[in-house]
Amino acid sequence: MRKWLKITGTALVSLTVLAGGYGIYVYQSVKATAEQIYEQREPSSLPAFISADPVLEEIHSADIDQREPFTVLVLGIDERPNDRGRSDAMIMLSVNPSKQSILMFNIPRDTRTLIVGHGTEDKINHAYAFGGIQMSVRTVEELLHFPVNYYIKVNMEGFANIIDALGGVDVDNTITFNYEGHHFKEGSLHLNGQEALAYSRMRYEDPRGDLGRNSRQRQIVKEVLKNALDVSTAFKLETLLKEVGTSVKTDIRFDEMKTFVTEYRQDMKKIKQVEIQGSGQNIGGIWYYNVADKERERIHELLKEHMDREGS
Secondary structure (H helix, E strand, O other): OHHHHHHHHHHHHHHHHHHHHHHHHHHHHHHHHHHHHEOOOOOOOOOHHHHOOHHHHHHHOOOHHHOOOEEEEEEEEEEEOOEEEEEEEEEEEEEEHHHOEEEEEEOOOOEEEEEOOOOEEEEOOHHHHHHHHHHHHHHHHHHHOOOOOEEEEEEHHHHHHHHHHOOOEEEEEOOOEEEOOEEEOOEEEEEOHHHHHHHHHOOOOOOOOHHHHHHHHHHHHHHHHHHHOOOOOHHHHHHHHHHHHHHEEEOOOHHHHHHHHHHHHHHOOEEEEOOOOOEEEEEOOEEEEEOOHHHHHHHHHHHHHHOOOOOO
16 A cells, blocks of 8 residues: 555656646747747837827836736738738737727728828838838827737738647638638638638628628637637647747737736637728729728727726
8 A cells, every 4th residue: 555655656746747847848938939929119209199198198008017908900911022011911909808808900901091101191001011010000000099009910821820720710601702722601610720811811702892801800810819818738839839939920028928818818708899991992093991080080989998997
């Protein structure tokens, strides 16, 4: 009996040591990946519309460690040889732990707006081609008159590998269509990475055009967020870290990521989706999506309301 207890005790101690050692390994792996993907934004002067509004100033200086609401601009980048590429998808997230919710909406890629720092009016997705992440963020801030606290930039092809590392995504497809060699039937679908990429890119067969495409992109991002915060196996985690390390850049620091995962994720129970309404217009032979000032103000107020730290 004593021998059996001794063997059992030794086995338990060994397992504890191994588990602790693996925990340290995982922690160091996550930290190394976070440092690899970290890309600080260039310092710039505070936009006048932020400095003139105490509420926006407070939002601009949001502190994740204090569980304060914050905004994230997610850019899906279509990279090209010898070219910086363009932002194939632009999704704004407002995260508010006190409301246990995320507000999510697309910024239509063909939106005609002032490209900050370039001095022209053009499609908003061209901001990345002209001036990279810095110009993209400032242009979005100017469009919405709202601060962007962080950005996440994802290579679209690498995004497919991240989805595969998470085991795919589940979506509810509203129309049957074919795109890039894939057939998507109406109803509930489980998609791998390449299928998810094709599913999120189609727009010409969709009766809602770009709005339909935007809706599918938000479905994919919502599922990726949910699955990434629920990674339960070591195999998935290691594979995910490998793909993230080669496909993602962000100005969210490791300590902030750690706080979000440990302090925020249990609170993110609701994801509310809205759309920026507008109309198409052909100008000089180029099709643009025009968003009226009144609509920009509506989205601005929705963000402000969602970011309210006292509201419920």
